[in-house]
Amino acid sequence: MLTLTSLGGAGTVTGSKHLLTHDGKRILIDCGLFQGLKNLRELNWEPLPVEPSSIDAVVLTHAHLDHSGYLPKLVRDGFRGRIFATEATRDVAELILQDSGYLQEKDAEYANRKGFSKHKPALPLYGVRDAERALEFFSAVPFGKLVQLPGGATLMFRHAGHILGAATADIGWAGRRVTFSGDLGRYGDPVMPDPEPVSEADFIVIESTYGDRIHKPGDITEVLGAVIERTVQRGGTVVIPAFAVGRAQSLLYHLWKLKTASRLSNIPIYLDSPMAIDATDLLHAHPADHRLTPEVCGAICGIATYTRDVEGSKAITASPYPKVVISASGMATGGRVLHHLKAFAPEQKNTILFSGFQAVGTRGRAMLQGASEIKIHGQWIPVRAEVDDLTMLSAHADANDLMHWLSGFRHSPSRVFIVHGEPEAAEALRVRIDRDLGWSASVPRQDQVFDL
Structure with missing residues (x-):
């Protein structure tokens, strides 16, 4: 049996x-x-x-x-x-x-x-x-x-x-x-x-x-660009909690498309996740497992500043200038993104942009449902930033x-x-x-x- x-x-x-x-x-x-x-x-x-x-x-x-x-x-x-x-x-x-x-x-x-x-x-x-x-x-x-x-x-x-x-x-x-x-x-x-x-x-x-x-229809690159541009116009930072494997690489692809269209030309992009950096490198190691050409693969891997060390991550948080920060984990359950949320969620000029499924009981689901504060490391952090969801990127x-x-x-x-x-x-x-x-x-x- x-x-x-x-x-x-x-x-x-x-x-x-x-x-x-x-x-x-x-x-x-x-x-x-x-x-x-x-x-x-x-x-x-x-x-x-x-x-x-x-x-x-x-x-x-x-x-x-x-x-x-x-x-x-x-x-x-x-x-x-x-x-x-x-x-x-x-x-x-x-x-x-x-x-x-x-x-x-x-x-x-x-x-x-x-x-x-x-x-x-x-x-x-x-x-x-x-x-x-x-x-x-x-x-x-x-x-x-x-x-x-x-x-x-x-x-x-x-x-x-x-x-x-x-x-x-x-x-x-x-x-x-x-x-x-x-x-x-x-x-x-x-x-x-x-x-x-x-x-x-x-x-x-x-x-x-x-x-x-059913995922919302629409041009992912265009929607992502619009969120970033309106945030930058008000002097804010876009924090994207992203799964280090899969989502981070897809985000880099769409950000590369925006860059090649002469958008976001002066906006720094940070990939603040050692695991996401290593996962991006694996695209080169397994070319038969994805659609990207070697040329495009190299190009998307080169558009972000990679941050491996903790001091570099702290410098991103401390910077007052507009930027895009991609960091794990994707549902804000742990990882470096929590420190960025503590720094950027309390200010209205910033945007927290989710890019994938948020399970019940996660900080990500709470923020998407309109939570006015979230608990991180034993502290209650106010959420005044714009919260958006790039569901079509799932x-x-x-x-x-x-x-x-x-x-x-x-x-x-x-x-x-x-x-x-x-x-x-x-x-x-x-x-x-x-x-x-x-x-x-x-x-x-x-x-x-x-x-x-």
């Missing part, structure tokens, strides 16, 4: 962990951190329902923290199998996991030094050494190649768009084919490839981040894109499982799949077991 259990990413848009079990063997698809609401974040500290040592392999669709960020803890707690991922995902995971361990160590140190944590002492979920240890278990898999997994299962990765290295995972096991969408990108994205079609599957596990929404497929990808299957699957979405989004996608395709679809609950 083959079973599917969602240990995370069920009824929420974070913490993706989907477990296939057959004949005593276990394969985990994605291994993400819960983010956002406190009751979700606390799940990261709870033991998994299955022993990590009993999991035979992990298949990683892409390296974003909500899909990969639990791997260091999984390994520390006893996992000793292989982690199968595309070559670019392995490289991106190295950046993301080490950064996650570093930030958790620094956040715990800061909380202990300032005394604002309820825990005495505050501890990180894991540290840099745990992240480095997890990387030792990775096995790189090329796109389009069928490889063997433990227990007689097979795996094939196909391009998913979204971010560098992102893949859909097609797993054959026990006479069944189960396709996991991971996070799908958008069709026609100028940087990332279109999601690759999959023709056959018995079961489909699909994300639903934007399952109830790297996530919207509801139409998700249906487009599903339409590539030649035959009806036995069932579609809808995961990685807030309840309203997942239910909206379920209704649309039933209405438009006539397929059976379910929204799994956490730890619910399905026989396949």
Whole structure:
């Protein structure tokens, strides 16, 4: 009997962990951190329902923290199998996991030094050494190649768009084919490839981040330029919380287009995120995984001032002159962007510009919903700056894109499982799949077991 259990990413848009079990063997698809609401974040500290040592392999669709960020803890707690991922995902995971361990160590140190944590002492979920240890278990898999997994299962990765290295995972096991969408990108994205079609599957596990929404139409470059220009005219700074992998590079592309159109010619652009800088360098290392020519890739990588050291970051914050600051994290849950928000959010002349999905319980979601103050490092910071949202820049497929990808299957699957979405989004996608395709679809609950 083959079973599917969602240990995370069920009824929420974070913490993706989907477990296939057959004949005593276990394969985990994605291994993400819960983010956002406190009751979700606390799940990261709870033991998994299955022993990590009993999991035979992990298949990683892409390296974003909500899909990969639990791997260091999984390994520390006893996992000793292989982690199968595309070559670019392995490289991106190295950046993301080490950064996650570093930030958790620094956040715990800061909380202990300032005394604002309820825990005495505050501890990180894991540290840099745990992240480095997890990387030792990775096995790189090329796109389009069928490889063997433990227990007689097979795996094939196909391009998913979204971010560098992102893949859909097609797993054959026990006479069944189960396709996991991971996070799908958008069709026609100028940087990332279109999601690759999959023709056959018995079961489909699909994300639903934007399952109830259609991205606003419009020229991304033009909208971005207008936000920056009006902010600069009033003497302000634009702070863009951005995911270091994917979003930061897309922003650089559109800023390069503005520069080549002789706009923003005298406005400094700062990429204040060591991880985003390294991720931008990876575009050169994996040219087959994106659409950019070597010439354009070099050009977009050269338009920003890169800031690696803390002193340089502090100098950006201290500068009174108009500028654009791109900094992680994308939902303002941590990282250097918090220091920029403390400095720039209180002044009306500035703009805080979000550029991607903001999960419930994050500072980003609170600001987009009109919060007049946000809590950072134990302090309440007033939000008087303009707050805007560049939704059309999202790297996530919207509801139409998700249906487009599903339409590539030649035959009806036995069932579609809808995961990685807030309840309203997942239910909206379920209704649309039933209405438009006539397929059976379910929204799994956490730890619910399905026989396949």
